[in-house]
Amino acid sequence: DGGITQSPKYLFRKEGQNVTLSCEQNLNHDAMYWYRQDPGQGLRLIYYSQIVNDFQKGDIAEGYSVSREKKESFPLTVTSAQKNPTAFYLCASSIRRVGNQPQHFGDGTRLSIL
Amino acid sequence: AQTVTQSQPEMSVQEAETVTLSCTYDTSESDYYLFWYKQPPSRQMILVIRQEAYKQQNATENRFSVNFQKAAKSFSLKISDSQLGDAAMYFCAYRPPSGNDMRFGAGTRLTVKP
Numbered sequence: 217d218g219g220i221t222q223s224p225k226y227l228f229r230k231e232g233q234n235v236t237l238s239c240e241q242n243l244n245h246d247a248m249y250w251y252r253q254d255p256g257q258g259l260r261l262i263y264y265s266q267i268v269n270d271f272q273k274g275d276i277a278e279g280y281s282v283s284r285e286k287k288e289s290f291p292l293t294v295t296s297a298q299k300n301p302t303a304f305y306l307c308a309s310s311i312r313r314v315g316n317q318p319q320h321f322g323d324g325t326r327l328s329i330l
Numbered sequence: 331a332q333t334v335t336q337s338q339p340e341m342s343v344q345e346a347e348t349v350t351l352s353c354t355y356d357t358s359e360s361d362y363y364l365f366w367y368k369q370p371p372s373r374q375m376i377l378v379i380r381q382e383a384y385k386q387q388n389a390t391e392n393r394f395s396v397n398f399q400k401a402a403k404s405f406s407l408k409i410s411d412s413q414l415g416d417a418a419m420y421f422c423a424y425r426p427p428s429g430n431d432m433r434f435g436a437g438t439r440l441t442v443k444p
Contacts, residue, residue, distance in 0.1 A: 249431070256339070258421055258434035266430065274431065304373060312429070316363045316382050319432055321375035 218243045222307050222322035228330050229294065229301060237292045237325045239307035246312035248290035249319060252276060253304040262305075265290055266312050294327060302328050332357045334424050336435035343412045344443050350397075351407045351438045353422030359383075363425040364398070364405045365432070370418040378420070381405065409440075417442045 220241045229235045241248065247266050251259035261274030265284040279298025284290055290309075294301045304326050308319040334355045343349035355364070366378040381389045381398050388396050393413075397406045409416055422435040 247429075251434075256436065258334075258336075258436045260434075261431055264431055272430075306375065308375075310429070316380060316425075317429070318365055318377045318380060324373050 220307055220309055220320055220322035222305075222325050224325060225323070227325055227327045229327060230330050232296045234293055234295050235327070237294070237305055237307075237327070239290045239292065239322060240288055241290075241307075241309045241320075241322075242288060243309055243320060244287075245309035245320070246287065247310045248284070249308040249310075250274075250280075250282065250290070250292045251306045251308065253306060253324075259306060262292065332359075332424050332426065332433050334422055334433050334435040336420075336422055336438050338438045339436070340439045340441070342441040342443060343409070343416075345414060346411055348408060348410045349412055349440065351409075351420050351422075351440065353405045353407070353435055355403050355405065355422070355424045355433075357403070357424065357426070359426055361427045363427075363429075364396075365423040365425065366394070366396070366405075366407045367421045367423060367434075368416075368418045369421065369437070370415075375421075379407065412442050414442050414444060416440060 223238045249264040250262040263282045265271035281293045306324045307322045310319045311317045362383045364381045368376045379391045393410045395408045419437045421437045424433045
């Protein structure tokens with residue numbers, strides 16, 4: 217079955233440490249997205265990518281970085297510059313530039329600070 | 331920038347009854363796409379229903395239907411014959427015609443009482 221796999225499910229970060237969240241999809245989607253979800257808030261866009269080797273900042277990109285070297289993969293690195301990284305992170309994918317197609321989501325990664 | 335507002339942080343409904351969740355949005359576009367997603371306690375994002383702005387007919391999916399009022403920029407979700415499994419966070423989302431990204435509301439937490 218096609219889908220989006222996020223790993224790990226739970227992740228802990230020490231002060232000053234960079235951590236990377238994995239997102240892999242086998243839906244053959246061109247577009248991929250990273251969202252952050254905080255309690256009582258909706259999803260906020262961190263980064264998105266429409267094609268391989270290209271990505272754009274979303275609303276809250278500071279302290280995060282991404283890469284898109286393969287169509288199937290869109291890893292998110294939470295850097296030490298992100299001072300409040302504790303949140304639930306969701307990865308999504310969709311068909312590129314077709315607005316009526318929904319985004320498909322992974323099961324998320326919960327990141328906490330040690 | 332487009333914004334999506336869900337004015338009801340929490341709603342409750344008796345099992346088998348009907349409930350309506352509100353959503354308004356702000357856009358200068360004439361063509362766009364609207365979605366309702368459900369997020370149960372498992373945190374997985376599940377598409378409930380979608381609506382294309384150029385379609386006058388309201389979308390329906392089994393017990394779920396929308397009331398799309400384009401002039402008022404309103405997109406409410408009606409859940410009929412509510413079931414215990416409908417208990418979840420519900421997010422309204424807007425997608426521009428370019429399909430580049432998606433804007434989410436803050437969510438409405440729905441409780442279903444047996």
